[in-house]
Every structure is written in structure tokens, then in C-alpha cells.
Amino acid sequence: MNKRLYRSTKDKMIGGVSGGLAQYFSIDPTIVRVLFVLSLFLGGSGIIAYIILWIVVPEEPYIYNMPSSSSSSHPEGENVNTESPEAKETASKLANEYHEVYEIGKRKKRQTFAGIILVVLGMIILADNFFPRFDFVDIIPYILVLIGIWLLTSGKQNSIEDTK
Secondary structure (H helix, E strand, C coil), rough: CCCCEEEECCCCCCCCCHHHHHHHHCCCCHHHHHHHHHHCCCCCCHHHHHHHHHHHHCEECCCCCCCCEEEEEEECCCECCCHHHHHHHHHHHHHHHHHHHHHHHHHHHHHHHHHHHHHHHHHHHHHHHCCCCCCHHHHHHHHHHHHHHHHHHHHHHHHHHCCC
16 A cells, blocks of 8 residues: 655635644544644644654645536536547546645745745844844744744735636
């Protein structure tokens, strides 16, 4: 059996990492989520591991299933045979191509987000080296607020584009 680790698309709260790990190890996703939360109190390395897994682990692939009826109504009124191997193969190829394009877009957004975070952290560390009185702890709330505003505004732009 070829078992692979994927981020879950069905059982996800943030990025699907806990759901994917739970599916891989055949355990309840709540247990994995609780372990990530507990790791926050035991040094905080769990959040770093979660972010790394979110970036590195791919989302589970989309599987397209054709309807099982022998014919379905086409918008123009003609019947299309969905039982034929050619129709199933064509529909499966189209669904996989669409999903690949969708995944590439999501991967680019994730890479951009990770890049922005790394640049900001690098700038903060550099500022800490060049300005001795600069304290990283004082700027964390501002960074979190700016990231939150950026996520909220990018989410609104995506939802407006999706409705067009």
C-alpha cells in the first residue's frame, strides 16, 4: 500500500495539516489539534512545525467521479452517455487539468505569503542588529495587525473576483 501524507481538504480548520496527519496515522484529528495547541505552551515549536507542514505538504488530490446513471440531461436537451469510457476519461482529464491549475495558483499564493513573512522577519532581525535599542517584542503586535489587515483585504478582493 502506497500511503502518502496530504493536507486534508475535507477535515480542515486552518490549513488542513492536522486533518491530514490524523488521516495518515488513522487517528482522530482533534487529538492532533490538541497536540499542536499543547506544543504552544511547551516551547512554541508546534506552530513552526505547523507552518512548515502547511507550506511543504501538498493538498490531497481532487478525484472526479462521474454520475452512475446511464444518461444525463444535457443543457440543450440531448442525452449524453456518461457510462462510456471516453466520456469518463475526458471528464477525468478536464477535472484533473482544472485542479492542477487551481493548485498552482494556491501554491504561488502560499509561496508569496511565506516569502513576505521571511522578509519581514529578516528585516526585524537586521534592525535588531543595527539599532541596539530596537526590541522585537515591541513590534510583534504591529506585525500581527498588519498581516491580519492584509489577509482580510486580500480575502475581500478574492471574493469579489469570484463573483464576477
